[in-house]
Amino acid sequence: MTEALLDIEDLKVTFTGRGKSEVHAVDGVSYRVYAGQTLAIVGESGSGKTVSCRAVLGLLPAGAVVTGSARFQGTQLIGLTDDQLREHRGADIAMVFQDPARSLNPTMRVGAQIAEAVRAHRQASRKEAKEQAVDLLRLVHMPLPERRCTEYPHQLSGGMRQRVMIAIALACRPKLLIADEATTALDVTTQAQIMDLLLELQAELGMALMLISHDLGLAGAYADEVVVMYAGRIVEQAPAARLFGQVRMPYTQALVEAIPRLERPAHAPLPVIGGQPPDGARPVGCSFAPRCRRAADDCRAAAPPLAEHQPGHRWACWHPVNGGAA
Amino acid sequence: MAVAEELRPGAHTPLTRRVARSPGARLAGRRLLAAIPVLWGVTLLTYVVMNLLPGDAAQELLGANATPAEVHQLEIQLHLNEPFWVRYGQWLGGLFHGDLGTSLASGQNVTAILGQRLPVTGELLVYAFVASIALAVGLAVLAARRPNGLADRVSMVVSMIGLSVAPYVLALILIYIFAVRLQLFPAIGYTSLTENPGANLRSLTLPAAAIAFPLFSVYTRLLRADIVEQMQREDYIVTARAKGVRPWRVLLRHALPNSLFGLITLVGLNLGTLVGAVAIIEPIFSLPGVGAILIQSINNHDVPVVEGIVVVFAVVVVLANLLADLLYAVLDPRIRYERSAA
Amino acid sequence: MSAPLPELLAPVQPQGTVQARPRGRGQALNLRIWLPAGFLIVLAAACFAWPLVYPVPKPTGGSILNSGLPPLSPGHIFGTDPVGNDIFSRILHGGQVSFEVGLGVTAIGLLIGGLLGMAAGYWGGILDAIIMRVLDVLIAFPALVLAVAIAEGLGPSEVHVIWALSFFSVPIFGRLARSATLALREQTFMLAARLSGTRGWRVIGRHIIPNVAPQLMTFSLLGIGVTMILEGALSFLGLGIPLPEPSWGSMIAQGQQTISASPDLVLIPSAFLFAAVVSLNVLGDALRERWGVR
Numbered sequence: 001m002t003e004a005l006l007d008i009e010d011l012k013v014t015f016t017g018r019g020k021s022e023v024h025a026v027d028g029v030s031y032r033v034y035a036g037q038t039l040a041i042v043g044e045s046g047s048g049k050t051v052s053c054r055a056v057l058g059l060l061p062a063g064a065v066v067t068g069s070a071r072f073q074g075t076q077l078i079g080l081t082d083d084q085l086r087e088h089r090g091a092d093i094a095m096v097f098q099d100p101a102r103s104l105n106p107t108m109r110v111g112a113q114i115a116e117a118v119r120a121h122r123q124a125s126r127k128e129a130k131e132q133a134v135d136l137l138r139l140v141h142m143p144l145p146e147r148r149c150t151e152y153p154h155q156l157s158g159g160m161r162q163r164v165m166i167a168i169a170l171a172c173r174p175k176l177l178i179a180d181e182a183t184t185a186l187d188v189t190t191q192a193q194i195m196d197l198l199l200e201l202q203a204e205l206g207m208a209l210m211l212i213s214h215d216l217g218l219a220g221a222y223a224d225e226v227v228v229m230y231a232g233r234i235v236e237q238a239p240a241a242r243l244f245g246q247v248r249m250p251y252t253q254a255l256v257e258a259i260p261r262l263e264r265p266a267h268a269p270l271p272v273i274g275g276q277p278p279d280g281a282r283p284v285g286c287s288f289a290p291r292c293r294r295a296a297d298d299c300r301a302a303a304p305p306l307a308e309h310q311p312g313h314r315w316a317c318w319h320p321v322n323g324g325a326a
Numbered sequence: 327m328a329v330a331e332e333l334r335p336g337a338h339t340p341l342t343r344r345v346a347r348s349p350g351a352r353l354a355g356r357r358l359l360a361a362i363p364v365l366w367g368v369t370l371l372t373y374v375v376m377n378l379l380p381g382d383a384a385q386e387l388l389g390a391n392a393t394p395a396e397v398h399q400l401e402i403q404l405h406l407n408e409p410f411w412v413r414y415g416q417w418l419g420g421l422f423h424g425d426l427g428t429s430l431a432s433g434q435n436v437t438a439i440l441g442q443r444l445p446v447t448g449e450l451l452v453y454a455f456v457a458s459i460a461l462a463v464g465l466a467v468l469a470a471r472r473p474n475g476l477a478d479r480v481s482m483v484v485s486m487i488g489l490s491v492a493p494y495v496l497a498l499i500l501i502y503i504f505a506v507r508l509q510l511f512p513a514i515g516y517t518s519l520t521e522n523p524g525a526n527l528r529s530l531t532l533p534a535a536a537i538a539f540p541l542f543s544v545y546t547r548l549l550r551a552d553i554v555e556q557m558q559r560e561d562y563i564v565t566a567r568a569k570g571v572r573p574w575r576v577l578l579r580h581a582l583p584n585s586l587f588g589l590i591t592l593v594g595l596n597l598g599t600l601v602g603a604v605a606i607i608e609p610i611f612s613l614p615g616v617g618a619i620l621i622q623s624i625n626n627h628d629v630p631v632v633e634g635i636v637v638v639f640a641v642v643v644v645l646a647n648l649l650a651d652l653l654y655a656v657l658d659p660r661i662r663y664e665r666s667a668a
Numbered sequence: 669m670s671a672p673l674p675e676l677l678a679p680v681q682p683q684g685t686v687q688a689r690p691r692g693r694g695q696a697l698n699l700r701i702w703l704p705a706g707f708l709i710v711l712a713a714a715c716f717a718w719p720l721v722y723p724v725p726k727p728t729g730g731s732i733l734n735s736g737l738p739p740l741s742p743g744h745i746f747g748t749d750p751v752g753n754d755i756f757s758r759i760l761h762g763g764q765v766s767f768e769v770g771l772g773v774t775a776i777g778l779l780i781g782g783l784l785g786m787a788a789g790y791w792g793g794i795l796d797a798i799i800m801r802v803l804d805v806l807i808a809f810p811a812l813v814l815a816v817a818i819a820e821g822l823g824p825s826e827v828h829v830i831w832a833l834s835f836f837s838v839p840i841f842g843r844l845a846r847s848a849t850l851a852l853r854e855q856t857f858m859l860a861a862r863l864s865g866t867r868g869w870r871v872i873g874r875h876i877i878p879n880v881a882p883q884l885m886t887f888s889l890l891g892i893g894v895t896m897i898l899e900g901a902l903s904f905l906g907l908g909i910p911l912p913e914p915s916w917g918s919m920i921a922q923g924q925q926t927i928s929a930s931p932d933l934v935l936i937p938s939a940f941l942f943a944a945v946v947s948l949n950v951l952g953d954a955l956r957e958r959w960g961v962r
Binding site for chain 2: 054057061082086087088089090091094095097099102103104105106107108116120121152165168171172
Binding site: 372375376378379486487489490491492493494495498499501502506601602606610620621624625632636 | 813814815816817820821893897900901904905917920923924927928931934935938941942945946948949950953
């Protein structure tokens with residue numbers, strides 16, 4: 001087995017609120033990303049998917065305590081100083097964020113923001129960096145790249161802004177690109193365009209791609225491997241085809257059912273998962289038990305461990321769908 | 327960027343025409359027009375207030391021992407017996423010709439008086455403003471770099487002191503420490519810029535410090551809070567950090583320009599209050615500025631002088647707020663482009 | 669999966685990110701509330717009650733024979749001024765003036781300005797426009813000219829000073845109350861109250877005042893401090909409390925004459941003024957944090 005590009009092992013992130021109890025945003029998460037692979041992490045808001053990725057790069061706000069291991073090409077990232085982490089940010093691992101309207105500096109020209117990414121890790125004169133910025137915009141299929149460089153973010157459409165974010169992320173040819181809800185704020189057509197662009201770039205540049213989303217349909221369409229998170233823990237992980245074909249964890253099944261489909265009768269109520277996700281306190285027993293159709297007493301008594309019950313397919317459930325049969 | 331230049335609209339019209347048509351010029355024009363009624367209102371109100379006060383200039387000039395006949399004589403001489411509207415109208419008329427009237431107390435031309443004294447006050451205020459803003463930006467940036475760190479806590483304490491100390495108290499304490507004890511600066515007196523720049527700055531340092539310290543304290547607090555808010559709450563800061571940008575550059579190039587709006591607004595608002603500060607500080611240091619004669623002129627019912635000073639300050643305030651608006655547009659391109667569309 | 673190596677499990681603070689607030693924070697905040705509050709209460713009590721309880725030389729009418737005594741002289745703990753008045757007594761009586769003016773001006777501003785502002789913010793429309801124009805004019809006017817004119821025209825006295833300074837506290841409180849009310853109006857619970865048919869003043873009393881109160885209260889504390897400084901300024905200019913009645917401001921002005929020889933004539937009243945204003949500011953700031961006011 002080849003060496004993983006990014007190896008996360010028992011990652012935990014806790015936030016200490018003001019005098020309140022601790023919030024366990026990420027509660028022991030382990031997964032691996034391989035070069036050239038597309039991994040999707042799917043979950044509701046509050047599942048910890050975004051926090052786990054930001055923790056790797058040290059981009060969490062004040063009051064966050066991170067434990068565990070996150071190795072990038074063998075280098076341990078947890079515990080590095082900010083200066084040391086900065087060498088990896090943008091250069092090895094780059095991120096694209098959710099809302100490009102807010103994720104770009106409104107008072108800085110777009111070209112300058114891309115050039116800044118270039119000069120963060122490479123020795124380049126202003127002129128060279130500007131030229132590279134234009135090249136990067138061409139790479140992401142931005143029409144009239146020279147003109148766009150002189151414009152401000154508010155002058156661009158949502159899709160164009162996201163292309164700029166991608167251009168920024170690619171500035172130093174990272175080996176891993178993390179797209180954190182990169183298409184959530186866009187309309188459906190633009191979503192598809194951006195996703196296609198990401199895949200095309202991945203193939204062209206040989207990057208690994210991590211897609212973070214609440215949209216399981218998106219994950220299924222574009223990812224090789226899917227990880228499902230709930231309440232700070234991984235509850236199921238499998239290659240995409242296997243996950244949809246042989247769902248095990250009831251939460252995943254509910255998510256699959258919740259994907260809007262054309263075949264459904266026109267006015268049938270949309271299937272929802274009732275209840276609220278937990279608020280970060282560590283419950284006894286399975287975190288999903290309060291909302292699970294298949295919950296039994298043993299579910300509430302003890303949390304099921306995440307285990308590879310079948311080769312390549314992990315889940316954490318005492319009563320999986322189909323009884324765990326292959 | 328030759329390609330981009332050509333593509334930009336209006337790239338071939340001459341520069342002057344572009345400036346005149348620019349959104350900035352139109353904005354300036356609109357604002358100036360809107361300011362005229364405000365200025366007029368202020369002058370009118372001043373006139374009204376001054377005239378509502380019991381007594382008048384003649385009374386003040388001649389003192390308590392004058393007979394009513396003598397007072398009446400002087401009143402006729404000074405045109406004080408004419409009705410209120412006539413006098414105001416005359417003054418307003420004179421204003422349009424650039425003539426601010428004559429001082430009732432000294433007989434001097436008001437424009438001449440202002441001409442002599444305004445440069446002193448002006449220099450003092452510029453000194454105070456530049457110092458307070460520069461120091462505030464410096465300290466706020468240091469404090470925001472590490473919230474709750476050493477620089478931050480020091481800035482909180484220092485600014486709390488500055489907010490709580492009265493300017494006149496500060497002035498006297500500064501005089502005591504730096505002029506009497508340490509003999510570094512003169513306690514009173516003024517040397518003009520043309521005479522001796524070094525002595526000029528020295529004579530203005532203590533008064534400028536007395537005015538600047540409270541301002542600096544307010545500005546530091548506000549700016550530090552705004553910068554910290556940008557750094558902690560805004561997404562583009564996360565993007566900048568994720569790019570691998572150095573922390574100082576994130577602070578100075580990204581957070582700071584987006585944090586200045588509150589400060590600019592506040593500076594604009596503050597200008598109006600400076601009349602009061604100057605009126606108290608200048609006499610303490612015996613500076614020959616407009617503040618020094620303001621109180622006296624009010625006491626003397628010297629209406630033209632008071633009006634003259636009020637008009638000048640009102641114009642300065644209007645211009646300063648206009649400048650603030652223009653600064654917003656410079657800093658935030660969204661405002662710039664929004665206005666051009668309007 | 670292999671078990672992670674033990675040393676990787678040790679909790680590690682990511683360096684370079686901002687540290688979480690140290691745990692003593694709550695206690696520090698309490699200190700910043702109770703210490704200044706306590707000091708202010710003691711000071712006010714001293715100024716008002718001490719002369720009644722303890723015999724203290726009168727603040728005026730001292731004899732020249734006693735003039736210029738330094739601090740810690742027998743019978744005059746702070747010494748005497750050039751005219752022979754006991755400084756300690758003048759500080760106490762001057763403090764009475766400062767508290768009276770500070771509280772008076774702020775109370776007037778809070779009541780009149782606050783009510784006007786809330787009314788303008790809640791009902792909007794013409795009422796709002798009229799109230800705001802009037803207040804704007806007052807704010808735009810050169811403050812000192814107005815205060816000096818009023819004080820000078822009416823004659824120096826404590827009551828006139830309160831009136832003169834109220835001209836500024838009313839519009840400022842009015843603006844604050846109005847903007848706070850406007851912010852509240854947008855919230856859903858306000859809409860609910862209006863839809864349920866609750867009458868105007870009731871809504872104001874039940875919903876607006878409790879929510880706006882913290883902001884107004886903390887602002888009031890800061891306002892008392894500012895007013896004390898302004899009263900000091902007027903007295904400093906000779907336009908406030910008429911001599912020979914003591915006021916911290918006029919004491920400072922008097923001390924200016926002899927600042928080289930006897931600086932404590934300036935330093936003592938300055939110290940008291942500073943201590944009072946600092947306490948008010950720290951208290952106002954701390955309450956703002958405690959109540960989560962912006």
